[in-house]
Amino acid sequence: MMLLTPGMAAFDMDGTLLNEASQMSKGNREALFKLQETGCKLVLSTGRMFGSAQIPIDSFPFDGYVCSNGAALYEKDGTLIRRYSLAKEMVIGAIHALRQDSEPVYYEMHDTNSNRWMVQEDRDRLEPIIEQGTSLEGVSMRRFALYRLAKVVPLEEMLKNIETGEAEIVKFFIWESDAERLKWIADQFAPWKSQISITSSGSTNIEINSHGVSKWEGLRHFCQLWGIAPEKVMAFGDAENDREALTEAGYSVAMENASSKIKEIAKFVAPHHNEDGVAQFIWKHVLGETPSR
Incomplete structure (x- = not known):
């Protein structure tokens, strides 16, 4: 051989x-x-x-x-x-789009300093859904991310950090166990389809980066x-x-x-x-x- x-x-x-x-x-x-x-x-x-x-x-x-x-x-x-950062206007618009539904969306925003940003107002609403799924390993990882790894700030501060460049977002990470709802979430990014690339690292997530990345x-x-x-x-x-x-x-x-x-x-x-x-x-x-x- x-x-x-x-x-x-x-x-x-x-x-x-x-x-x-x-x-x-x-x-x-x-x-x-x-x-x-x-x-x-x-x-x-x-x-x-x-x-x-x-x-x-x-x-x-x-x-x-x-x-x-x-x-x-x-x-x-x-x-x-x-x-390769996501455009500020796109990030801010996507945050509002993901928060519009009564059912919360598990999303993180990753920056160039290895921070996982999350909106404070969303975290309490997310607690019930992190227990979903059949993988004990997956639940454990999500709880660890939510309570130990995430940098959690109020919505107003988050938007300000993005606008000023303190948080230079390079990726959205979104988790959802229901395939139909995951598709709905992906559809919320349609207004920026020319600016982004959508991929995944598993069947229960989507990941958003800048176009061409x-x-x-x-x-x-x-x-x-x-x-x-x-x-x-x-x-x-x-x-x-x-x-x-x-x-x-x-x-x-x-x-x-x-x-x-x-x-x-x-x-x-x-x-x-x-x-x-x-x-x-x-x-x-x-x-x-x-x-x-």
């Missing part, structure tokens, strides 16, 4: 590099270190903000970071080198910076926000736990993310070795 020779490898986090406990396993860490030793550049490619992306990787030395679905790019030392566009920046051709990029992913990267990368790898639509566009399929699928693929198809035990 001919081994693959990537010059850069890009890794989605949730559902790909991380297991169901949102941890980067020892096996995946070892494989990534070995891959990095070959001279391959490693990039974290995630819908997460830079700050929240750091927690599960435990100081692993990635060479670059594509965060917030490509809306914020960082050097290996955490220096912000490029950002994607993980692949972020990865292209690092390709140009390091002189690496797209056909030498290996991209791992499992969700819709990985679509462009899996379509354009020379070595595209979908996880076994990805949807059939995502697996169809990838050239390769790695084992399940709970089985160190990234590591298994790297050892077999790139390093051609057996991992040490």
